[in-house]
Amino acid sequence: MDRIFVARLAGVAVFDPAGDQIGRIRDVVVSLRGPLLPRVHGFVVEVQPRRRVFLPVTRITSIEARAVIFTGKLNMRRFECRDTETLAIGEMLDRSVEYRGERVTVQDLAMERTRPSDWLIAKVAVRRGSRRRGETLIVDWEDVSGFAGVQKDQGAANLLAVFEALRPADLANMLHELPSERMAEVAAALDDDRLADVLEELPERDQVLVLSRLHRDRAADVLEEMGPDDAADLLQELPAEQAEGLLRLMMPEEAAPVRRLLSYREDTAGGMMTTEPVVLPPTATVAEALAHIRQQEQTPAIAAQVYVARPPSETPTGRFLGVAHFQRLLREPPSTLLGSVIDITVDPIRPEFTVSEVAAYLATYNLVAVPVVDELGRLLGAVTVDDVLDHMLPDDWRERP
Secondary structure (H helix, E strand, C coil), X not given: CCEEEHHHHCCCEEECCCCCEEEEEEEEEEEEECCEEEEEEEEEEEECCCEEEEEEHHHEEEECCCEEEECCCCCCCECCCCCCCEEHHHHHCCCEEEECCEEEEEEEEEEEEEECCEEEEEEEEEEECCCCCCEEEEEEHHHEECCCCCCCCCCCHHHHHHCCCCCHHHHHHHHHCCCHHHHHHHHHCCCHHHHHHHHCCCCHHHHHHHHHHCCHHHHHHHHHHCCHHHHHHHHCCCCHHHHHHHHXXXXXXXXXXXXXXXXXXXXXXXXXXXCCCXXXXXXXXXXXXXXXXXXXXXXXXXXXXXXXXXCCCCCCCCEEEEEEEHHHHHHCCCCCEHHHCCEXXXXXXXXXXXXXXHHHHHHHCCCCEEEEEXXXXXXXXXXXXXXXXXXXXXXXXXXXX
């Protein structure tokens, strides 16, 4: 009899009959049936671009360690979990259940095939005792109770372990599909920097829900880990009193750029810009510039160019001199000074530029980012093409199928 542990299916590639990969498994949809073994209805498959669809188990022809193959057509309608269905990975892992009179934690679930297209959840992997000193048992489903209903303080360690390698955008998409309480609970279990990255990818209403469920000090810490522009966008969605309270809890040096961004209208260059582009003085070398844009935390749009300005290098800087494109940097000797490779043809924009004006500027000059300066010629920040897209797309674009 075939037996597959559901957590091991997360991220497995799904192929159509022609051998083309169409997506990856993100969850297993099951139906709880009281004393009867839960029946597996199918899989939640993530296809591009970040759309989750349902693949019935009856269309599966093969399940291997690294591939799932199905036959027939795939319905591309966005997946919605029915009231009678449960997500095995998202909602059942980490539950506290009862096994022979003892509270244990669910680590995994095993599905077994009883007929060619009939899979049931027959086994449960549970941990007894603490995470360090406990032991893992594989027990029969009938011997475990406590899966019905909503459970508070469920925990998220095993669920997060399953999706540890996911990019922030994919993890955000997974969280968005969970019930609100479970989403907030799982998000709160993330480290501050990981949660900050995920929050930047969530729809606004999910951002507000997650942040509101955090302790105020923790919420302020997470806001400090976010990019100032993303933190400002999130704070604008909160009541003014709550936003001001969080700003006061943040470190002054972290709150200062966020406050500057909040002083601009949201639909202007000042409201969209990041206040942390790569800024170096003209006396820095090409080697130093390449070392800065090589850092992993830099997004491709930010790393596309170095902004050259007189000290100080923190925004608002000294007098802005120009930009040095990374392609030019790659062609120059490492010891070359940045002051000699500046592109003076890229004119900076003012913070009051509207979204459409910034978009037209980027399109006209084929740029992925543009510097923003004040009336004194100081660099305030940079607007990237992804900033513009975020403001030009519909508010619910992250939630659309």
